[in-house]
Amino acid sequence: xxxVCWMGKEDVRVLNVPDPKILxxxxxxxxITRTAICGSxxxxxxxxxxxxxQGDILGHEFMGEVVETGKGVSxxxxxxxxxxxxxxxxxxxxxxxxxxxxxxxxxxxxxEGQETAYGFAGSGLFGFSHLMGGFAGGQAEYARxxxxxVGPIKVPDSIEDEKVLFxxxxxxxxxxxxxxxxxxxxDTVAIWGAGPVGQFATKSAFMLGAEKVILIDHYQxxxxxxxxxxxxxxxxxxxxxxxxxxxxxxxxxxxxxxxIDAVGLESHGTTPDAILDRVKAAVFLATxxxxxxxxxxxxxxxxxxVSIPGAYGGFMDKFPIGAAFNKGLTFKMGQTHMxxxxxxxxxxxEEGKIDPSFVISHRxxxxxxxxxxxxxxxxxxxxxxxxxxx
Amino acid sequence: MKxxxxxxxxxILTNMNTNVSPTExxxxxxxxxxxxxxxxxxxxxxxxxxxxVGGGLALRGATGHCQVYDAxxxxxxEAPTNKRxxxxxxxxYQNGLxxxxxxxxxxxxxxxxxxxxxxxxxxxxxxxxxxxxLESVKTTDGNKSHWVAKAPMGTTVEWDAEITSEQENERxxxxxxxxxxxxxxxxxxxxxTTNRGxxxxxxxxxxxxxGALGAMFAKLFGEEPSQQVYGDLYRFKSLxxxxxxxxxxxxxxxxxxxxxxxxx
Numbered sequence: 217x218x219x220v221c222w223m224g225k226e227d228v229r230v231l232n233v234p235d236p237k238i239l240x241x242x243x244x245x246x247x248i249t250r251t252a253i254c255g256s257x258x259x260x261x262x263x264x265x266x267x268x269x270q271g272d273i274l275g276h277e278f279m280g281e282v283v284e285t286g287k288g289v290s291x292x293x294x295x296x297x298x299x300x301x302x303x304x305x306x307x308x309x310x311x312x313x314x315x316x317x318x319x320x321x322x323x324x325x326x327x328e329g330q331e332t333a334y335g336f337a338g339s340g341l342f343g344f345s346h347l348m349g350g351f352a353g354g355q356a357e358y359a360r361x362x363x364x365x366v367g368p369i370k371v372p373d374s375i376e377d378e379k380v381l382f383x384x385x386x387x388x389x390x391x392x393x394x395x396x397x398x399x400x401x402x403d404t405v406a407i408w409g410a411g412p413v414g415q416f417a418t419k420s421a422f423m424l425g426a427e428k429v430i431l432i433d434h435y436q437x438x439x440x441x442x443x444x445x446x447x448x449x450x451x452x453x454x455x456x457x458x459x460x461x462x463x464x465x466x467x468x469x470x471x472x473x474x475x476i477d478a479v480g481l482e483s484h485g486t487t488p489d490a491i492l493d494r495v496k497a498a499v500f501l502a503t504x505x506x507x508x509x510x511x512x513x514x515x516x517x518x519x520x521x522v523s524i525p526g527a528y529g530g531f532m533d534k535f536p537i538g539a540a541f542n543k544g545l546t547f548k549m550g551q552t553h554m555x556x557x558x559x560x561x562x563x564x565x566e567e568g569k570i571d572p573s574f575v576i577s578h579r580x581x582x583x584x585x586x587x588x589x590x591x592x593x594x595x596x597x598x599x600x601x602x603x604x605x606x
Numbered sequence: 607m608k609x610x611x612x613x614x615x616x617x618i619l620t621n622m623n624t625n626v627s628p629t630e631x632x633x634x635x636x637x638x639x640x641x642x643x644x645x646x647x648x649x650x651x652x653x654x655x656x657x658x659v660g661g662g663l664a665l666r667g668a669t670g671h672c673q674v675y676d677a678x679x680x681x682x683x684e685a686p687t688n689k690r691x692x693x694x695x696x697x698x699y700q701n702g703l704x705x706x707x708x709x710x711x712x713x714x715x716x717x718x719x720x721x722x723x724x725x726x727x728x729x730x731x732x733x734x735x736x737x738x739x740l741e742s743v744k745t746t747d748g749n750k751s752h753w754v755a756k757a758p759m760g761t762t763v764e765w766d767a768e769i770t771s772e773q774e775n776e777r778x779x780x781x782x783x784x785x786x787x788x789x790x791x792x793x794x795x796x797x798x799t800t801n802r803g804x805x806x807x808x809x810x811x812x813x814x815x816x817g818a819l820g821a822m823f824a825k826l827f828g829e830e831p832s833q834q835v836y837g838d839l840y841r842f843k844s845l846x847x848x849x850x851x852x853x854x855x856x857x858x859x860x861x862x863x864x865x866x867x868x869x870x
Contacts, residue, residue, distance in 0.1 A: 221860030231860040239857060240850045271860030288849065306848035310717050310802060321717075322844040325852050328833070340852070352857045362852055 218606065219273045219356035220585040225263035228274065228589050230582065236352065236360035241288035244364030246300060250377040251278040251355050251582070253602045254302075254385055255411045256480070256527045258593050260345065264481060265529055267329060267346040276302035276342040277384040278354030279377060282368075289365045298368035299562075300354065300361050301554030302385045304340040307366035318551035323363060324349040333530075338551060355585060357606045369558045372566075378573040378603065379565055382416070386601075387572050388557035390416025390478070393525035394424050396548035397474035404428040404467050406515060408508040409478035410438035410451070412575045412601045413525055417476050418446055419570060430466055432459055432508075437597040445574060463515050471517035479508040480526025493533065506532040513539050524549035575601045582606040708814045710835045716843045717803035720796045723846060724775045727794055736841035736851065739834065753782075763787040789813045808839055 219233045236245055254277050259265050279299040282292050292298065304324075305317035312320050320339035324330065327337035329347045340362070343353020352360065361368060371380045390413050397405055405421045407414050410433035418429045430450045431442050439451035452462050463472055493507060512522050513536050522545055540547070564570050577600035580588050585604060592599045716723060726732050730751045734740040741754040741762060749769040757763045765786030771779035771793075781791040790812035797805040814831070841851045 217858070219858065219860065223860070229860070233858045233860055236858045237856060239853050239855065242848070242850060269859075269861070273859060304852075306844075306852075308717065308847045308849075310715075313717070322848040323852055325854050327840065349852075350854050352854075352859060356858075360857060363848070 217357035218582055219352075220275060220582065220604075222260060222268055222272045222274050223270050226261060226590075226593075228261065228586050230585055231271075233273065233356075236358050238284060238286045239360060240362055241286040242363050242365055243286040244282055244289055244292055244361045244368065245284040246278070246280040246298065246354075246359050246361055246368070247283045248278050248280040248354055248357060248359060248606050250280070250381045251275050251604050251606065252381060252384075253277075253355070253585075253588055253592055253604065255413065256344070257589070259480070259482060259527060259529070261589050261593060262482065265345045265347070269346060269350075272343065272345075272350070273352040273356055274343045275353035275355030276344055277381065277386070278342075278359060279371075279381050279384060280359075283358070285364065291365050292368065292370070297371050297373050299371055299380050299383045299558070300342070300359070300368045301383075301388075301558060302342055302344075303551055303554045304342070304349070304351065304362050305366055305555055306363050307555075312366070315553055315556040317553045317555045326350060341551070355582065355604060357582070366555060369562060371562060375566070376573070378576060379571055380562065381603065382412075382572040382575065383558050383561055383565070385552070385554070386412045386575070387416050387561055388554050389413050389525050389552040390418075391420040391423075391557055391561060392552045393417045393476045393478065393523045394420035394426070396523035397421070397476065397521050399424045399426050399474070401425060402427050403473040404430065405474050405476065406430045406432065406463055406472035406512070407476040407478055408432045408512055409480075409526060410435060410442050411478065411596075414476075414478040415442060415445070415575050416572070417478055417525065418442055418449060422446065422448070423564070423569070428466075430463060430472060435597045438600060441600065459511055460515050467517075471515055472520065473517055474521040474523060475512035475516040477509045477512050477522065477524045477526045481506070481528045481530075506535070510534070510536055513545065516543070516545060518543045519545070521546045521548060525552070576603050578602045580604055707811055708831045709809075709811045710832045711807070711809045712832065712836045712839050713805060713807040714839045714843050715799065715803050715805050716846055718846045720775045720798045720804045723804055723806060724778070724796050726846065727842075728778060736845050737838045738841070750783075755788075765790070806839065806842070808835060810835055
């Protein structure tokens, strides 16, 4: 089959690789009908995530048709149309039973790496480095899906692929980010990063009752896109506006009730802290560049919440713990507990409350993946969300 | 003071007192290695400077000892690490390099009842399903069993064992009989919790082939006994909780010899 393989920093290639096989009884093989490139794939593309190996198959946002099931899978059959969550979870451990699927105990076959780096290991993830289990991803013609009786969600044949594809990651991720803000009547939510997760966090914040959302980025097209797609969205372009002052302005001096960092470890920025981060990352003295996160902590109102859906991997410098402590902030973060959100968000799509395909900007053939990665990485204004068709 | 500054490289290498925390060691070693490699690749004056700094960082990470911290009287080595190191050292020296006993203790909490876990373990023929180095265990009579384990270079080692103590649902102890290639004994204990499943504790003792020196060599090749036992316990947990031990062995990748550029 054809698969998008990571061959090194800024080097992905479409290679002919062997078709996947059932390796465990609870596996299924999916023939992929649609797959997408995630902003977090760019962290891999740019070489920020350790433990990638040349030849790893990328991709964690995919859906398709069941073609084979292992002996342990009784709820799926050949021909079922399914969307696959990017977190792999067993459904049996303490964490799964408490709906914390992304920290499943039994889905990472190589827990030692994360145990060394983080103390304990989280769940396995598709196509996201050997630290996350080393699972082959879904930017391919077929994929092997472990714990297929727990992960993939069946969707009606009648529904278009593009309307449900993003149940695989970014819609639940944006939704959990908003839910983590514990939104109350009259709340204003500020969101850093107007990429696809920021766009879904915006929609989700409104679904959960936010009065106003303020989106912060420096890609004007992405900010304009959010404005065009939502009422009551304010935007701040940090290239020409001082963010903290503007946020106070827009909230009568109170500051936003909660702040979402939908940027993650490659935060851009032109302030001294952001420039120092770049230098330190370049000489390997730090791994993560948390400019947006620092700003969110600084800007959020007293007693507010900082919610982090953006991915982080290692260490950060100058964490403003004084601001966080003295303002009495709450922090919520983590990989999305996908399986907990997919059924209700599928229902929202079916009821017509949201059409997640609004976020798509480009549709390409799987074989064009190298161009897609390069453009998505370098032309962020235009290339908002890429869907690949195998 | 001057003497202090003139420590030889041998002194530095043999000074194993850690004063750098484990996390910092990992970062230091990784960053140092990268800088060293980059510096060498550059090859110019700046590159040489970089590789000197990188080498220093890498050495600091590898040995866990920072000369700068030393000079500043800083000790960030974590107490448990030092204690473990101290224990290992005393084991090596007390028992002699060629006749060391290896003693490993590991615990994990498993989301299953005490009775289920006990019953599965009590049937020793189940052990090779999660103990990676066992090839087979056959029960020969109620309390006795014959064990076959994989050894380096495709060989095997065998021994007979018997159950030495047993409390239903709580504890099983076993010990190899006279004449075992690797004399060994073990205890597994199952302790219920309020609502978190069962705490399982495994204690193993064995005469490492080649003694402590053998264990040290094994460690160099990634076969550290405590890691092995932990891996076995982790597989036991996965098998009991999820019914299988998830694997990525044999999955597709662009590394396979047959992988080639797709005709676009």
